[in-house]
Amino acid sequence: MRIPAIILLLLPLAEIAGFVLVGQWLGVLTTLALIVASTLLGIIVLRNNGLTISQKLRSGDIENKPGRLAKAVLDGSASMFGGLLLVIPGFITDILGLLLLIPFIRSVLWSFIKLRFVTVSSEANFQWREGPAKSDTVVDLDAGEYKRQDPNTPSPWKQLPKDEG
Template identity: 40%
Template sequence: MRQWVLLFIFLSALEIGVFMLAGKWMGILPTVLLIIVTGMVGVYLTKKQGVNVLYQLQSQIQNHQPPGIAMLDGVCVLIGGILLICPGFITDILGLLLLIPFTRKFIRPSMIKMIKNWVNRKQLYIYR
C-alpha cells in the first residue's frame, strides 16, 4: 500500500512539472484547452472500447469460452478511462496505452502474472 501512495505522490509532482513546462512552452490557455480536449477524447474512447469489450465478452460466453481475456481487457479499459479523464499528460499517455487494443495484448501477461502473485500470497481469493 505504501508503494501506491509513493507512486501517487511522485506521479502528481511529475504531472505538475509537465503542466508548468507545457504552460511555459505553449501558454496557459492552450495548455488548459489541451487538458480539456484530452479528457473529452478519453471519455469517447473509453465508451467506444468499453462497448467493444462488452461485445467480446458476450461472444466468448455465447461460444462457451472462458471470458478471461475479455475481462482483462475490461479492466484495462476501466483503468485507461480513469487515467484519460484525470488531468495530466503522463496519465493521458498511460491511459491511451491501456485503451488501444494492440498495446493491451502486451500488457495482459503482466496483469496475469500480478494476479497469480496475489493468489499465491493469498491476497486475492477466487471462489468457484
C-alpha cells in the first residue's frame, strides 16, 4: 500500500522536472503546445472509446463468454485510462497514456491480468425439499392478541379514507 502512495507523491515532482527539461530543450511555447495537444488528444480518445465500447456492448459484438467479455472490458478500460492520462498535464502521464493506446501493450497487460481473474460459474444449484419450511422461531401469543378472520372479508387496507369535512 505504501508504493502507490509514494508514486502518487513523487509523480507531480517528476512531471514538474519533465516540464523544466522539455521547456529548456524545446522552448516554452512548444512545450505548452505539446501539453494542449496531448490534452485535446486525450479528450478525443475518451469520447471515441466511450462511444465505441457502449456500442459494442449494446450490439452484442462481444461474445458473452467470461474470458472474451473480460478482455473486451479490460481493453476498453485500458484505452479509456490511457485517454485520461493524456488529459492530465505532464509528459510522463502522456507517455503512459500513449502506451496504453497501443493494442500490443494492452494484450500484454491482459496476459498478466487474466492469470489473476477468477471465473465464477453462472449456474444456480437448486434443490427441492418436500414438506413445510422449518423455522426455529416460535411466535407465542395469548388468545386475546389475535383473532381469526374469514378469508372472504374485504381488507381494511383497500378501503379509501372517508372525508371529514
